[in-house]
Amino acid sequence: MKLFGAIFILFASTYTGFEFAKQLSARPRQLRQLKTALRSLEAEIMYSNRPLQEVAHLLSLQLPNPLASLFNEFSMKLKEGTESVKEAWEKTLDQFWKQTALKTGELEILKQFGETLGQHDRYSQQKHILLTLNHLEREEQDAVDKQNRYEKMVKSLGFLSGLLLVILLM
DSSP: OHHHHHHHHHHHHHHHHHHHHHHHHHHHHHHHHHHHHHHHHHHHHHHOOOOHHHHHHHHHHHSOTTHHHHHHHHHHHHHHOSSOHHHHHHHHHHHHGGGSOOOHHHHHHHHHHHHHTTTSOHHHHHHHHHHHHHHHHHHHHHHHHHHHHHHHHHHHHHHHHHHHHHHHHO
8 A cells, every 4th residue: 555655656746747847848839839820920911911810710720729729719809890909919818828838928029019910011010020029039049948957857856756755754
């Protein structure tokens, strides 16, 4: 019975460490996906005449969750037409932000981007998208740095803390 309990404690603490490590690796991946979405948005704005609602829907079909859900909801809010683009973007961000692994720095960058979304001509909009991409690039570098620095440590810490707890309880 003691052995079963020790194995359970060790497994649970190791699993916890791996879950924290998964969050560290999810942030850079979601930032890359978001940058890809913004590049696609830029291409659609520059080279097609599709409305923003349709572009957001197309992005929701191309991206994995949770970003797909974010763009799908944004598309639905635009389709309803009861809110401005800025309000729809902000409400969608607030609604789906907790589902992402992104931090508040990225939230602020995307809210600033939402201030300009749909407000300018194609070339000005392209400049705003490029500015947002530059900010997200900086955030991605920070996220990759944190992932490289802490991911292995968090995994090891989960296992070792479980091992310490088992030793103390034996």
